[in-house]
Amino acid sequence: MRRSNIGWLFLAPATLILFVVGFIPFLYILYVGFFDWNSNAVDPTLRWAGLQNYRNLVFDATFLNSLARTLVFAFIVVVSELLLGYVLARALMADRLWGRQFFRTIHTLPIVVAPIAVGATWRLLCVPGFGIIPYYLKLWFGIDYNISTNAYHAFGTAIVMDLWHWTPFVTLSLMAGLTALPKEPLEQAQIDGGNKLQIFWYVIVPMLKPVLLTTVFIRLMDALRSVDEVWMLTKGGPAEATRFIGLHIWINVFPKTDYGYGAAMSLLTLYVTIVLSWLLFVAMTGRKGGAQ
Amino acid sequence: MNSFIKAVGVGCLSLGLWCSTALAQDSWWKTAAQPYQGATIRGISESTPASKYVEQVLGPKFTQETGIKVEFEATSWDQMYDKAIKDMEANTGIYDFVYIEQDIVYTYLARNFLVDITKSLADNAKIASPDFKPENFTTFLNYFKDPKSGDVMGVPMEAFIKPYLYRKDLFDDPAIQKSYKDKTGADLKPATTHEEYTRIAKFFAEYGADKELWGTTVQASSSHPAAFYEFFESVAPTFGVYNWGIDGKTFAATEAHGGQMNSAASKKALNYWVDLLKYAPPESTSSTWDEVAGTFAAGRAAQGLVYGENAAWIATDESKSTVVGKVGVALPPVEAGVMEAAKAGKGYIGYYDGGAFGIPHSSKNKDASLLFLQYIGQTSVQTDWALAGSRIVMNSTYDDPKIVEQDKKVSGYYTLMRDDGKLFAGAPPFPFHAQVLQVVAPFIYKAIVGEIKPDDALDQAATAAEAELVKLGYRK
Numbered sequence: 048m049r050r051s052n053i054g055w056l057f058l059a060p061a062t063l064i065l066f067v068v069g070f071i072p073f074l075y076i077l078y079v080g081f082f083d084w085n086s087n088a089v090d091p092t093l094r095w096a097g098l099q100n101y102r103n104l105v106f107d108a109t110f111l112n113s114l115a116r117t118l119v120f121a122f123i124v125v126v127s128e129l130l131l132g133y134v135l136a137r138a139l140m141a142d143r144l145w146g147r148q149f150f151r152t153i154h155t156l157p158i159v160v161a162p163i164a165v166g167a168t169w170r171l172l173c174v175p176g177f178g179i180i181p182y183y184l185k186l187w188f189g190i191d192y193n194i195s196t197n198a199y200h201a202f203g204t205a206i207v208m209d210l211w212h213w214t215p216f217v218t219l220s221l222m223a224g225l226t227a228l229p230k231e232p233l234e235q236a237q238i239d240g241g242n243k244l245q246i247f248w249y250v251i252v253p254m255l256k257p258v259l260l261t262t263v264f265i266r267l268m269d270a271l272r273s274v275d276e277v278w279m280l281t282k283g284g285p286a287e288a289t290r291f292i293g294l295h296i297w298i299n300v301f302p303k304t305d306y307g308y309g310a311a312m313s314l315l316t317l318y319v320t321i322v323l324s325w326l327l328f329v330a331m332t333g334r335k336g337g338a339q
Numbered sequence: 340m341n342s343f344i345k346a347v348g349v350g351c352l353s354l355g356l357w358c359s360t361a362l363a364q365d366s367w368w369k370t371a372a373q374p375y376q377g378a379t380i381r382g383i384s385e386s387t388p389a390s391k392y393v394e395q396v397l398g399p400k401f402t403q404e405t406g407i408k409v410e411f412e413a414t415s416w417d418q419m420y421d422k423a424i425k426d427m428e429a430n431t432g433i434y435d436f437v438y439i440e441q442d443i444v445y446t447y448l449a450r451n452f453l454v455d456i457t458k459s460l461a462d463n464a465k466i467a468s469p470d471f472k473p474e475n476f477t478t479f480l481n482y483f484k485d486p487k488s489g490d491v492m493g494v495p496m497e498a499f500i501k502p503y504l505y506r507k508d509l510f511d512d513p514a515i516q517k518s519y520k521d522k523t524g525a526d527l528k529p530a531t532t533h534e535e536y537t538r539i540a541k542f543f544a545e546y547g548a549d550k551e552l553w554g555t556t557v558q559a560s561s562s563h564p565a566a567f568y569e570f571f572e573s574v575a576p577t578f579g580v581y582n583w584g585i586d587g588k589t590f591a592a593t594e595a596h597g598g599q600m601n602s603a604a605s606k607k608a609l610n611y612w613v614d615l616l617k618y619a620p621p622e623s624t625s626s627t628w629d630e631v632a633g634t635f636a637a638g639r640a641a642q643g644l645v646y647g648e649n650a651a652w653i654a655t656d657e658s659k660s661t662v663v664g665k666v667g668v669a670l671p672p673v674e675a676g677v678m679e680a681a682k683a684g685k686g687y688i689g690y691y692d693g694g695a696f697g698i699p700h701s702s703k704n705k706d707a708s709l710l711f712l713q714y715i716g717q718t719s720v721q722t723d724w725a726l727a728g729s730r731i732v733m734n735s736t737y738d739d740p741k742i743v744e745q746d747k748k749v750s751g752y753y754t755l756m757r758d759d760g761k762l763f764a765g766a767p768p769f770p771f772h773a774q775v776l777q778v779v780a781p782f783i784y785k786a787i788v789g790e791i792k793p794d795d796a797l798d799q800a801a802t803a804a805e806a807e808l809v810k811l812g813y814r815k
Contacts, residue, residue: 083810085774085810085811086428086450087446087449087450087770087771087773087774087811088810088811088812089811089812089813090812091450109781174622174625175621175622175624175625176620176621176622176639177622181621193621193624194625195560195561195562195624195625195788196561196624196787196788196789197788198788198790281562282560282562282563283562284560284561284562284563284784284788285561285562285624285784285787285788286561286562286781286784286785286787286788286790287781287784287785298777299777301421301424301425302420302421302773302776302777303773303774303777303778304773304774305774
């Protein structure tokens, strides 16, 4: 058997699984998106709607607000996690840091906690009337912190919770990337008289690009489909202040059983995610299209 | 001597009869369950006191008597519906019995999710228990009958009203009564009108400012359907707005089309309810039914509308409640004319809630589940279950000495439920329950957090509800 055929044979099981659990459901969603289908309607069968679901989305303020809110959330958490993650990675790599191994372990712990548990824990910390965060914010700073009435408090808490949960992942990724960097270019840059900022920007960042790109993509896609943590923390509230797009789609598809519209929302969200990722890829690599 | 022999003889005969009856009783379940020995049935329910009793007591007892294992999942309200509905939609057959809350039964019936219990037992007389008699249940059973055939589709497992609970110790305190009289000019007594209720709430919010005590509970989570339910099922009816303000024939919601959702009465109700948040503890905007009960049990509110399923433990369980022996029970306050309308059968003053267990069509163990449902529907298991969960589904339970005794500890909650239960009503028979709820609830949330005014919230909610009903095909 030719070597290339053996390769395909090894890939076959994974490809088959991906086809069954990924591609076929995708085609089904694409199909359902063209229908008006609600199992609790007078006529619960699929009724052809053409592009009407997509047309409605363009005028659906709740959907558009959810999408915009999600993009803002994703932008803030990804940028913050990248900055924080880099600073922490450098700190945890510093030889002079006492108890480095211990801090590395502690710092990594949030990653292993299930998102649903993270959401529940933060909920307990923040619940008005009983949570320790509102209690001490009031006691020490006189702040009336309330995630069930103040949209900014709820949105801010969702961001902080995400930072707490996922910054360690970014730190670990960057630590791996930084450790693998060759020392010669850095030494050469120092000899050539580059200052710290110049070395960081012109030497470290370009060399770290593959790791940065992977990390940003993973975190961006995670942030865009954030559901379980936020569901546990605020249930999308107060009102709709933290109703991110994943949560909005879930509400439409499951409790509201609006399958056709929900399918259209999912596809449009997928499209936005792909476009964003592509733009990011182009911006970070300087490449255009898929030519290279 | 003769009389002694006679007495011994009669005694032996009685003992023999008793033993044989007892054995016959035991053996009926064993015999009926024989073909299903070793089977496992799985059920899902909301985690309520009544459900926990099924999980911890009735399930294991049934297993002991029949050899059929019962796996019971008591989870949150949202999770319960999410899992049960997905299971029934996908026909996966994970659950053999599911909790059907009174307000969702019409959706389940419309979608043919449930097994016809009456017909199934008639078709298979071998598993029809002589101790299961639908006529023993209160009229609450009617909610779980198929409107067309009258057949039973679910066995009631809990039923309760949502009464007005108040802190008897505070209301009866002479010093507080004097202070209240001095401040308001009125006597301190459980409110019968909304003005009185607000006045009492305001008074206790001021009185309790340094005591971790507030004037009222409000089930006003700003992101959970519990807020929608408290407003439309417990508060709006006390203002004469029934069935969520939706016309049952035309499915109109806006006043312009004959609905009541944005009527003057409805707006007055929402303004009143949102206004109460000023006198409620800070957790109120994140409170569902569980947190409201918790708030009251923690002694953080002087009064409130609390689901009756919690009344017993709040009033009697010292391990969970700080207000044992201090709880008074009364009917909710109403607008003028509403009580009269309810007594005449033309309206209602609050929510009569509860649920039943039904068998999904997708169940793979229907017969074993039918046995279990009949087992929990026996008269003999009702009293202890009522003591644990303050739920009553059979008329005979009210007269049981144990219940009469507990009724005194809960300030006559059971008497109130028996005598005035008819003034309360379940949710309207809408097959589009979840759809309208999801559309309308965000406007209620926005009114709670002050994003929009209550009047605007109801105007927008009514328009959105009608649009949804047109989309679903109910409103032409």
